[in-house]
Amino acid sequence: MSRGGSQDAVVVEGLVKRFGGNTALDGVDLAVPEGTVLGLLGPNGAGKTTVVRILSTLLQADGGRATVAGLDVATQADQVRGVIGLTGQYAAVDEYLTGVENLEMVGRLYRLGKKEARSRAVDLLDRFDLSDAARRPAKTYSGGMRRRLDIAASLIARPRVLFLDEPTTGLDPRSRLGMWEFIADLVSDGTTILLTTQYLEEADRLADAMVVIDRGRVIARGTADELKAQVGGERLELTVGSVPELARATEELRSLALDEPRSDEQTRRLTLPVSGGAATLAEALRRLEQAGVTLLDVGLRRPDLDDVFLTLTGRPAEDAAPSGDGASTPARTEETVR
Amino acid sequence: MSALTNTVSDSLVITRRNLIKVKRVPDLIVFATLSPIMFVLLFRYVFGGAINLPDGITYAEFLLPGIFAQTVVFGSTTTGASIAEDLQKGLIDRFRSLPMSRSAVLIGRTVADLGLNAISIVVMALTGLLVGWRINSSVPEAIGGFLILLVFAFAVSWMMALVGLLVRTPEVVNNASFIVIFPLTFVANTFVPLESFPSVLRTFAEWNPVSTVVQAARNLFGNQPDSVPVADAWSLQNPVLYTLIWAAVILAVFVPLAVRAYLGTAKR
Incomplete structure (x- = not known):
């Protein structure tokens, strides 16, 4: 990429990951400049989650390299974990703990002091509209509340880089809109975010730049306008x-x-x-x-992003199977805005 | 902070988290203790009359150490199911993305389950006292009896932790461990004297660590009067040592294996 390397909070070069005989990532390159949001788009099974899991040190890549805040995810995994926050696809909250207990636990595990963990927990619950539910076990929360608690947990140590893996999948439209507002707030605070999503509208709303992957390869990248112009x-x-x-x-x-x-x-x-x-x-x-x-x-x-997706991958964004009804434009090779 | 103090403080955070669940879901502890109470009563009053014991010992005194051992070993299987549940819910992913100690999630789990087992033993001991079980030894020996039961159960918890990490489905962990644990606790001196076993089974039972935990507990609680002979096998003549060797070997093998499996959980 032509952007200055030192300004990129996340750099991924030639990332390869295989599961058995199946190649999940086949040489992915991307970069997220500090303080921006990158939308990682692609149909189910494209490899989005695999990228996030490698960047958050849960998985080891088979090839290529990746750095987060200048730290190598393979050789400096411990330090990487100290500067990132991860919100996975399912809300990873302990349902038997209350909202405040969940956040305190994660804060303590980030090595915050007791008082610090407690006061940040209270602040975050307030910010994510969960103050009223703070002392109730998370079991009683709605899906949207759990997601918000999950994101709050990943923010408790004020991470420099936040990974959001499909943060609104499974939410009703109202909760989704609310979640977008929360994420937009984070961005205005200067957090660097890598966001995966199947919802193009979501990427359009939140992301400064986008990378579209399909079958483990990058097939397009640029801003929403650039991608739309590319489709023409x-x-x-x-x-x-x-x-x-x-x-x-x-x-x-x-x-x-x-x-x-x-x-x-x-x-x-x-x-x-x-x-x-x-x-x-x-x-x-x-x-x-x-x-x-x-x-x-x-x-x-x-053209909107759905048209972009259809043109690039030959199938709609939210459908992993190739569609048969006349939308059979063959996938194009990468046309980068380098 | 050093790595060790980090591991200790992270493990305490996780232990606390696991024990909060027990507080919030009291059914857990109720059922965990109801079934051993049921076992005590069933064996004491239903089978007790049919099981031949030498003179000098009552069935209640013979039975209780066996029930203690069976219950804590079964109690340890919850470690596997709980870890599988955390995996399924994505909590293990969250923990693994945090800058916390690599073994704290497993330590916190096994220590919390040790605490649950301790509670079960207290409930069973009280029930036992009501149905005629007595401690006929000194206080330090009795404490030793409870400790050896808990140490062995703690080691079994680590085996179950590995099973939970590999199997990943709580229900399957439960069924799989039942198939292994049930025969282990029955082909032993838990409920009936070994003299009644056919010879092959008897040899297995003599060297089965569950038998030696039970024997160690009987000796330490003073539930093995001199008038009642113990099999000649070295394991049963030295039950405390033999049991501790087993616990040490299990821990030496399964702690590293479980930690490694924990670090490799993100297969997809």
Whole structure:
């Protein structure tokens, strides 16, 4: 990477990890500049969690190297553990301990004094809206509360680098929004964060830069805007009155599309990558009117990260299996913003 | 702070955490002590009349050291299930990402289970006193009797810790350990005198460390009157020494193996 090495809180070079005959990571490079958020994106099984587990010293890599805050995760694992916080995929809280006991325990294990651990625990519970539940066993917490307690636990020693592995998976939309606010607050405090997620909207909201991995390799990187620009063009999106009309509309408009149109029978929505802006929109409307297709909604929009994902990996972000319904653009090789 | 004081203080934090669970879920301790009480009563009153003992000893005095040993050995199996549960819930990952001592999670677990076993023994001893068990030795000897039971159970806990780390499913740990522990505690002098065993089984039972823990406890509690002979096997003639050797060997083998397994838990 061209960014200055000393300013990067996390540096990963050529990371390789194999599980038996299965290569989980096949030469991953990435860097997270100090005080920024990197979104590590990819479908299930892409290798996101493996990266996090190597960086947090839980796993040892088979090749390549990685440093966190300038410390080598393989040879200086003990020191690395002192400067990181980890929030794994499941909320790792002890359900029999109260909120405050959970945080105190982790604080003590980070070698904070008793008083210090207690006062930071109380502060964090307050900040994560858990003060009222501080003296209740975590067993009684909702999923969102457990996640917040889990993140609070990983913050108790004020880590320089925080790893968040799918922090909102399994949360309802309201809790997810709340969690985004908490994470955004952390960022404004200057914490460096590496965040994995399957939710593109989440990465768009929180991350300064993104790395997209698939099958253990980096397939794209850049800011959200850069990734969207990389995909290019605009998206013509329209909703028709019935399923037969969806097929008809697809046929009528296919010649306007730059790439294979994507249709969804459930929402009766058709999405086409196009160029030419308003003129293309007018042409599409003319053709559909001639064909007698009922239009419920129509619009032009910039590509979003879902489009990026689909274009890069040939499948939607939240679906590990290749999709068969016309979204079969072959995966491209890496187009880096170096 | 030195590495040793770090290990001690981290282990205390983890021990405390494990004991809080006992406080919050009193059912745990209730059931942990109810089953030995049930065993005491069942064996004392149901089987007691059918088991032939030489003159000079009552079945209650014969039985209680056996029940103590069986209960603490079974109590140690909870170590495996608890560790498997921590693994499943992601707590081991969290602990491993902290700058804490590498052995503290296992030490804290086995020490907490030692505490649970101590509580069980107290409850059983009180029940035993009610059904006719007596300590016929000196106070230091009696304390020695309780200690050897706990030392052996502590060693078994470390074996179970390794099982829990390798098997990873609490229910499977429970079933697997039951298959091993149940015969070990029954093919022994726990409930019936060894004289009644067929010869091959009898040799196994004589050298089974569960038998020697029981024998050591009987000797130390004064539940082995001189009028009642003990088998000639060296193990049973020197039960305290033989048991301590077993405990030392188990710890020497399983502590390093369990710590290594703990460090390698993140396979996926």
